Amino acid sequence: MLSDKSSATVRATLPAVGAAIGDIAELFYTRLFAAHPALIRDLFNRGNQSAGLQKQALAGSIAAFATHLLAHPDTRPDVMLGRIAHKHASLGVTREQYAVVHEHLFAAIAEVLGEAVTPEVAEAWDEVYWLMANALIALEERLYAEQRVVAGDVWREWTVTGRAEETADCTTFRIAPADGAPAPAHRPGQYVSVQVELPDGARQIRQYSLITSPGSAVRAITVKRVHGPAAAGPDGEVSNHLHARVRTGDTLRVSAPYGDLVLADSAAPVLLASAGIGCTPMLSMLEHLADTGHAAPVTVLHADRSPADHPLRGDHRALTHKLADATARFWYEQDAEPGDGEGLMDLTAVPLAPGTRAYLCGPLPFMRAVREQLIARGLPAADIHYEVFGPDLWLASA
Incomplete structure (x- = not known):
């Protein structure tokens, strides 16, 4: 719950912050990656960054969270938070990384809005940020515990046991834990993250839905090759790598399964x-x-x-x-x-x-x-x- 003092300040400044949030997000990522280049190389999706999609998503989530706090002060936007938390968990995001984000996000806010960011304004938006961050941290730690993994270390080695070309641009990869242990449980509709090492040394991550049911003895993902202006570069670099280079017997780094779009246990149509x-x-x-x-x-x-x-x-x-x-x-x-x-x-x-x-x-x-x-x-x-x-x-x- 946002304090009364901060609520009044956020309400008064939300139009200005909302109007500038795109510029704030762009400067934030510029500052973040300059200070921590490993994040763009090994954690963030370079294709989404290149296309500006991650900037739009960040701007939308911050504005939506602040708006919800003002309109519904006694509740949280759990659907939005849950979707973000599942994605973060599949990447292995840690509690400590939220402090890094805070540092560069608030530096970007101060630079874009200038003198409008008084100590009172900074304090109010700081409260918004940590309400959102702490809610996500709690959700993510619960997700890690459910899968018995540690934040920052969600990966296991999996072996590609089969490969099938479904269409000209879609290939199915059958996978199994390389150590022979049982595959982790998943719910119908969930995805896994797949991390591959690219020719430039970057370890990029993408999410792919599991196409088999929890009761199946097989685990498989179907990957669509991404085309477009940057198909040979960031936009399609992981899908093209998987299509061109990964064969039966190869090893992939695969996360525990996550995702909030899951089939409800129900007798409903x-x-x-x-x-x-x-x-x-x-x-x-x-x-x-x-x-x-x-x-x-x-x-x-x-x-x-x-x-x-x-x-x-x-x-x-x-x-x-x-x-x-x-x-x-x-x-x-x-x-x-x-x-x-x-x-x-x-x-x-x-x-x-x-x-x-x-x-x-x-x-x-x-x-x-x-x-x-x-x-x-x-x-x-x-x-x-x-x-x-x-x-x-x-x-x-x-």
Whole structure:
């Protein structure tokens, strides 16, 4: 809870801080990486930094947290905090790193806002920062304890036991702990971080959803090769490395599983909507529903460029057919086959059972469009859950 004194100051200065938060975030990262170059080399995603995505996510989360403290002083934005904490835990973020962030963030605030940052203003925003930081630290320490790992050391060596080319740009890697010990438990929908050493010596980290259910003896991830202007550089450096260099028998450093988009243990009807590589967490959920004999209706929806671009398309259909009451419908922008939809996903004719819980994963515009359609159909917002690959820009773009 924010103190009354700080609440008044934050309320008065939030418009100015909010208007400048993008500049503050950019200067913060510049200062942080100048002082600690190992962070951009071995912890932060260089592609997201290059594209400015992490700056947008940081700005959105700080502004959203402060706004929530003012509007709902007796509660915390636990959904937002939980999503950040899971991502941090998968990277091994430590308590000590929050002090480093504080140092450079507040130096950036002072430099951007200048004389407007009086001691009173600095004290109020310091309180906001530590309320958010301490909440995240507590959540992350709990996540580490659940997986029996130590902050800063979440990694194990895993062996690639198989590799399959799913589409021209998507490859599945089957993996197993190199020491032969059991794989750590995960929940359907969670991801792992994978750390690889690149030719320049950087040890970059990316997150990939586990596509198999918790009950499966196999663990696997499906990686989409990232194209674009920087496909040979930061934007696609890890995915291209995995596609080009990692073969059966090779070793990867893999984190414990994390992620807050998980299938609830419930007998309620389920809707799984995805686009592109966003189908990967849905495959884990779908397999878990099949494994547990889920009897309520399950609606499986997917949108892609074409059937040839749809990763794990056969698994998508096969797992749906294992369920007692499930239907699958796919939409393609081109080369749609008989029975498939053409163009963008349209839920107008899709049956929606009462009490449905919906799970979405894919590009942000796709998830926004599907969420709007579901709400228009009467599904409560609280029953719609989503996963963003990369920095969560939902808040930043709201």
